[in-house]
Amino acid sequence: MRKFDIHDLDVHQIEELKHLGKADLHMHSRHSDGRPSVQEILDYVEDKTSLDVIAITDHDTMDGYFEAVELMKQKKYRFELVPGEEVTSREGHILALYIKEPIRPGLEAHSVLKKIHEQGGIAIAAHPFQHVRVRDPGYLTLDGVGLVTLLKEKDLWTGVEVLNATPTLGAENLRAAFVNRTMLLKSETGSSDAHILEAIGKGYTVFEGKTAKELREALRHHQTQALYDKWTIFALFKYLFFFIPLGLRMVIYTLLNGRSAKRPQLVNVPKTTIKETFQLKDEEIK
DSSP: OOOOOGGGSOHHHHHHHTTEEEEEOOBOOTTTTOSSOHHHHHHHHHHHOOOSEEEOOOBTOOHHHHHHHHHHHHSOOSSEEEOEEEEEOSSOEEEEESOSSOOOTTSOHHHHHHHHHHTTOEEEEOSTTOOOOSOOTTOSOOSOOHHHHHHHTGGGOSEEEEEEOOTTOHHHHHHHHHHIIIIIOOEEEEEOOBSSGGGTTSEEEEEESSSHHHHHHHHHTTOEEEEEOOOOHHHHHHHHHHHHHHHHHHHHHHHHHOOOOOOOOOOOOOHHHHHHHHTOOGGGOO
16 A cells, blocks of 8 residues: 655645635625625635635725625525725725724824724735836725835734735735745735635635634734635636726826836845745746
């Protein structure tokens, strides 16, 4: 009989073997800029994913979460829900999880972080190195908070989103992971940042346990791991067609009102460091 070797298992088999849970903590509904309804999100997670915990984090509102709570009273779902929203601070976007009430957008990041902790919540830096120079009339900024705010508010972050499954954020994810693993040493999260159903679960956070309570403890004790699932061609095309109208609106608004200020590139991750830190092969480094 062939000897058992854990290296023969794929990541999904390891998750089952170790009794690990999966959470997607960043997605959007119609209550902000997402396409699906809250009901559609709940049914998709139930039927099409193996997620154990989710958070509906609409921009600057908890209405998606509150609607989900009512819907989950009417129908039993196998997964659990974390209260939260994606707060727009002056410096960039912050995921506020396990909070009780919405936080006013437009405040400085320090104030947002303090208010999250005042509610007993958890603060995650969403796509911290995303920087978009085109502008959206509906939002103060589309950016992550950037390196300066990450370091300045180091003591107030619970975690960093080091894997955002948006297909265009590969380099930004590497910077986030590099900075977190070398300077911040916070819990890492992976999330989909889904705006369509098919994106849900493409990025996720692995933790020991299956419940929202166990996830909270894992985040507080730096016991999480960010992973991703492969995109299908169909899902990529759906995402592309979803963003075309939004992109055109942003381009037109930017042409009329000017671009956002350019942010200095303060994190340049050397390829040799990427290889050593993430144990990648030469052909995997672009």
